[in-house]
């Protein structure tokens with residue numbers, strides 16, 4: 001008698017049947033496009049990889065598409081490390097494929113951007129069943145990646161290290177990080193994927209890469225870094241991503257004697273300002289950011305961390321120069337006055 005996994009109630013026979021169904025509708029010479037949501041997330045990307053593998057396809061015969069590119073730094077690191085290629089979608093390009101598959105998303109999401117869909121894998125609730133050739137939507141599942149994992153487990157297909165790593169990350173980012181109830185499908189998938197996945201690579205995905213060019217920005221900033229009245233205030237100048245402003249702010253807070261940090265960076269047409277406050281009293285970074293920049297931009301946050309985004313033209317109108325050193329000097333003056341006045345601490 002075959003052993004049943006001890007803590008699970010998964011219906012393998014149905015999944016096995018679904019896999020036969022899936023394979024039967026994709027002809028050997030069919031070109032298949034796998035489409036993800038705009039700005040694809042790890043659940044979608046890993047599910048796309050899984051679907052391609054289940055169909056025994058490669059990137060030439062079964063490419064991935066999205067109408068909008070991946071933007072989150074962690075997700076871009078995943079794309080880079082796992083060498084995931086996603087082509088920009090267009091109605092014309094997709095129309096040239098024999099089959100269109102969707103993962104982690106369903107046809108209504110695309111409105112009229114899409115001619116049709118033939119295969120749908122998803123776990124999002126709230127959609128009416130569509131009239132596609134093949135559909136597997138399991139709204140009780142924590143991730144589409146755990147549905148895909150079940151197809152491999154049920155059919156005893158081999159899962160590569162790269163795919164296991166992707167699926168595990170997809171499942172984790174979709175279900176565990178949000179502290180939802182951990183569902184059976186997620187537990188089941190983790191049990192199967194963990195021994196295969198590359199845990200080193202998972203750690204790397206969690207720590208987004210910094211562009212090489214940022215080293216020079218950082219070296220200039222660190223050379224002139226000084227603490228005045230418990231405050232570090234610096235302007236990085238032009239940055240490629242706003243998480244760099246955030247990382248420098250966190251770093252500066254570690255210096256001896258520093259209780260306040262204000263780090264600015266020019267991102268496109270905005271000045272992004274990250275504020276940190278280490279104070280144990282009633283000092284509030286969020287209140288300080290609002291007091292200083294609420295009138296010319298969006299500003300807010302918590303006790304210890306806050307952020308303001310000020311359009312450079314509004315900064316220019318109120319503060320004058322938008323030259324990098326002038327911004328830095330003014331940033332220091334503004335925060336020094338704000339800290340001294342204590343108007344941010346509710347007194």
Ligand SMILES: [Mn+2]
Nearest residue numbers: 043104144174
């Ligand atoms: Mn998902």
